[in-house]
Amino acid sequence: MSAAPATPDPASPGAPVAALTAFLLYLVLERVAELALSRVHTRRLLARGAVESGRGHYPLLVALHVLWPLALIAEVVWGGARPGGPAGGWLALFGVAQLLRAASIAALGERWTVRVLAVPGEPPVRSGIYRWLRHPNYLAVGLELVAAPLMFGAWRTALGATIANLAALALRIPAEERALGMRGPPPSR
Secondary structure (H helix, E strand, O other): OOOOOOOOOOOOOHHHHHHHHHHHHHHHHHHHHHHHHHHHHHHHHHHOOOEEEOOOOHHHHHHHHHHHHHHHHHHHHOOOOOOOOOHHHHHHHHHHHHHHHHHHHHHHHHHOOOOEEEOOOOOOOOOHHHHOOOOHHHHHHHHHHHHHHHHOOOHHHHHHHHHHHHHHHHHHHHHHHHHOOOOOOOOOO
16 A cells, blocks of 8 residues: 655745745846946937936845845745745736736837936826826835745845845836926936
């Protein structure tokens, strides 16, 4: 008589690490694709006379997006974070963030980049998701920084990333709005 195959125990350390590995693979592929798209758009915008604003805070955003997954790994692997009952809800919220990001990229088209680039004289985009939300991509990032860690029970990573993101956005959003002529004069280079 053979024993029935054992089902993985979600409370065991192996299950969250396997799920985290799959998530991180998705995240890396998504970020690489976004950076490639941003590079193409950046070249085209600069060829049309775009001016970059907010260079000073850009390294903060890069650091956040590099350190966030590392903190998530540390909290799951060494910090004992484990998915709880609402993990499916957090996964759904992460999915909403991905849809918001896709809607932002689609609405902005060639104007979507990871940097603040504006072609002088071009009005801000007010179509697509931008008809209803002023900064949907930043909302998507904020949701992602909370939902992804909480899928794994990594509340410290969610809290730290949220605080860092709010600090970065306090610099980024005003710079972007000035660059787009939505508020005050454009900043100097």
